[in-house]
Amino acid sequence: MADRFAVIGLARSREAWFAELTRWADAAVAPIDFVKCLSSDEARAVLATGRPVSALLIDAGLPRFDRDLVTHARAFDTAVVLIGRHDSLDPEALGCAARLDPDFTRDDLVEILGRVARTVGPAAVRSPG
Numbered sequence: 001m002a003d004r005f006a007v008i009g010l011a012r013s014r015e016a017w018f019a020e021l022t023r024w025a026d027a028a029v030a031p032i033d034f035v036k037c038l039s040s041d042e043a044r045a046v047l048a049t050g051r052p053v054s055a056l057l058i059d060a061g062l063p064r065f066d067r068d069l070v071t072h073a074r075a076f077d078t079a080v081v082l083i084g085r086h087d088s089l090d091p092e093a094l095g096c097a098a099r100l101d102p103d104f105t106r107d108d109l110v111e112i113l114g115r116v117a118r119t120v121g122p123a124a125v126r127s128p129g
Contacts, residue, residue: 011059060084
């Protein structure tokens with residue numbers, strides 16, 4: 001099995017990109033293992049498991065942007081990608097490696113991950129339940 005990206009997503013549950021990423025991971029359409037998180041605390045808990053994580057995707061539309069989570073992810077050698085069109089949030093100033101529009105394609109995702117994140121091997125992270 002080819003190397004994959006282990007990806008954590010942090011967004012509101014009804015975000016279209018969040019659901020699409022889940023479908024891509026479940027159908028093996030993209031080389032990712034995906035864990036959905038609805039809070040910063042959940043994302044921190046996944047990072048703290050000690051399993052390698054390639055990238056943390058954070059929705060720019062969340063009510064509060066958690067800069068401490070970005071710092072925490074980077075301490076685990078995890079790239080942070082901002083998802084959204086919010087011009088008021090500068091990804092670089094926030095410590096993010098890149099930005100993707102929320103209507104990104106599978107190819108857009110794979111290209112960004114290939115540029116800013118590391119692969120972690122087969123089946124690195126599994127979503128609980």
